[in-house]
Amino acid sequence: MSKAQALEEDVVVLGKTRRILAFDLIRGFFLIVIMIDHIELYPNGFDFFTGKGRLWVSAAEGFFFLSGLLIGMMYKRRLHLGMKFIFKKMWRRAAELYLVGTALTLIYLSWAVFSHHPAVKGALPTPFPWHQYLGQIFLMRFTYGWGDFLVRFALLMLIAPFVFYLVAKGRWKLAVVGIFVAWLFRGGGFTLSWQLIFNSGIIIGFYWNSLQHWFASLKRQRRRMIKLSVSVAAVITFATSYASIFVLSLLFHLWGWGRLPVAWQHVAYDWGNWNHDVWNIADKWTMGPLRVVLFFLWFPTLYWIVRRYEPAIGRWTRGILEMLGRNSLFVYTIHSLIVFVLKLYIIPPKTSVMQNFFITGLALVLLIAVTRIYKIVQPSLQTFKLSGLRLFSSGARG
Secondary structure, three states: OOHHHHHHHHOOEEHHHOEEHHHHHHHHHHHHHHHHHHHOOOOOOOHHHHHHHOOOOOHHHHHHHHHHHHHHHHHHOOHHHOHHHHHHHHHHHHHHHHHHHHHHHHHHHHHHHHOOOOOOOOOOOOOOOHHHHHHHHHOOOOOOOOOOHHHHHHHHHHHHHHHHHHHHOOOHHHHHHHHHHHHHOOOOOHHHHHHHHHHHHHHHHHOHHHHHHHHHHOOHHHHHHHHHHHHHHHHHHHHHHHHHHHHHHHHHHHHHOOOOOHHHHHHHHHHHHHHHHHHHOOOOOOOOHHHHHHHHHHHHHHHHHHHHOHHHHHHHOOOHHHHHHHOHHHHHHHHHHHHHHHHHHHOOOOOOHHHHHHHHHHHHHHHHHHHHHHHHHHHHHHHHHHHHHHHHHHHHHO
16 A cells, blocks of 8 residues: 555545544544533443543543544635634634523522422522622533533633634644643633643644654554554553443442452552552543543544544444534533433433433434424525524624
8 A cells, every 4th residue: 555545544534624534433433422420320331432421541532632622624625715814713603602501500509499399400599699600601610400511612712813823833742832831720610620631732723734644654663563552551551441341340339239259359459449549540621631632642542543444333323423522512412401301300300221221312402303304494594594683783883
């Protein structure tokens, strides 16, 4: 295989937008995992595929990284329009995310308070002191519901054009240093922690084609060695993390029931202590160093798998993953509504395994159905929007 063929093998072009199909498939998969983990009814059968949201790396990090990656790729193609245009577009996107995220918080918070269900997510004081919370909501210091990542994306999108500017000017090393230093001083804050993943995605996305050319230029044996080393490390660490969720919990359950031999009790005890120490350096909220390292092992491995079996995945999923991935903002917003309604009205205090399975499955079917309807009516909505803009423009001129 020639170097050019090796490069073509790694990129699938869809239409004029040059979308990479594998990224849409992966993002669609991440959205499904996020949905299942937010419903949080275990055991439900689906948790064997999601890890109950307790793996050392979660779908959320992948979602943030892919968002940054696609921003880097997309806006590089718009560089000819100038940095002023790019700053304006990114900040407009940040404003959209802020408005949607803030609106969802206000809607869900009002819904919970006025329906007298303040504990649908966490615990709210009663009576609810609106005057104390409104300012915090608009300052993005308080979110409510399952769409909270939107305002966090908004914050990162405010920073994104500055990172992109440095990279576009060839000062990517300065950008890397700034990103890493910000992460070192992250403390317990989310934004400085997760910007490492998001902004790394922007840099990698900007240089995506160059990285592909570089990788294709390596000798075949070296490429295979790199892939094998990364994949083996990813599989071993993933299997260990997976076992720490399902096998370790089973051992403790057996111990609690008095059915675990003494020797295995020692194993469970030592394993539990070790797992606790691992989580101290793989913390999700503050993006612990181990989590960062593991992410950059797990994500490339997942990407290589999806790229290799891309046609089969497309057939097996009947375009569902691609559809979800290509409409990620809408899907994420609708998923938050579905989860909120389920927890508020549908999910009983106690559930069986079968109930967990059917409720979670129903939520996924509903998410897919609503997204399909959205795709059908989207052209009409776009036409209506454009007509409204033309009418407003002509009215303004008149």
